[in-house]
């Protein structure tokens with residue numbers, strides 16, 4: 001739930017004046033979130049919300065409702081700042097500031113993180129391990145959960161990918177310089193359904209990334225409800241929070257019932273330059 005963090009970050013001088021853009025993004029916490037929470041309550045499912053800490057401070061009632069519904073509130077930066085833009089110190093500062101706010105508002109330290117813009121840096125894994133995180137949800141390197149290993153320790157990676165994100169399907173806003181052609185909600189949802197079919201056949205992890213301001217709009221959310229109904233009817237699907245999935249992976253690994261692929265980070269020690277022969 002990025003809410004209007006994006007517009008203040010993209011337009012630090014006049015974001016606060018862009019009232020229409022702000023209204024579109026505030027639709028997320030104010031209108032979509034109650035709708036989304038009502039659906040999950042009716043269907044008795046718990047999910048994970050990645051929320052920039054600034055949004056927690058700005059819309060505390062919404063976060064309170066998430067916690068009340070039994071959902072997980074996970075770390076998504078302070079004001080959606082780009083983790084690749086600064087060094088290790090800079091990243092550690094915003095990470096720790098967010099941890100403190102999540103703990104203060106939800107009563108629990110965050111267990112998971114998704115990098116704003118999926119911009120996981122070469123310092124991210126170590127910083128998360130040092131801060132006691134269980135999982136990351138920023139990478140795109142597999143169809144199933146895997147392990148990120150560094151000199152500092154390990155993290156469970158719960159991958160997703162751009163095909164499972166709603167921006168390419170639904171986001172059209174001049175204020176954020178992102179202008180995708182508007183799709184019929186059912187057409188946009190076809191992407192998520194086909195991803196689900198493949199994951200169901202092969203036993204994969206299906207993680208949709210739905211922004212309340214985009215997918216929580218009325219017509220689109222009706223399509224989400226249809227998709228969830230379809231998944232439940234199909235059966236053999238576990239709806240869970242990311243934390244539950246990460247802990248399940250850890251339990252299966254320690255029981256020896258699941259061998260996770262291990263990805264060693266960082267991938268490269270220095271820039272890769274190729275010289276002419």
Ligand SMILES: [Zn+2]
Pocket residue numbers: 002076080116117
């Ligand atoms: Zn975001």
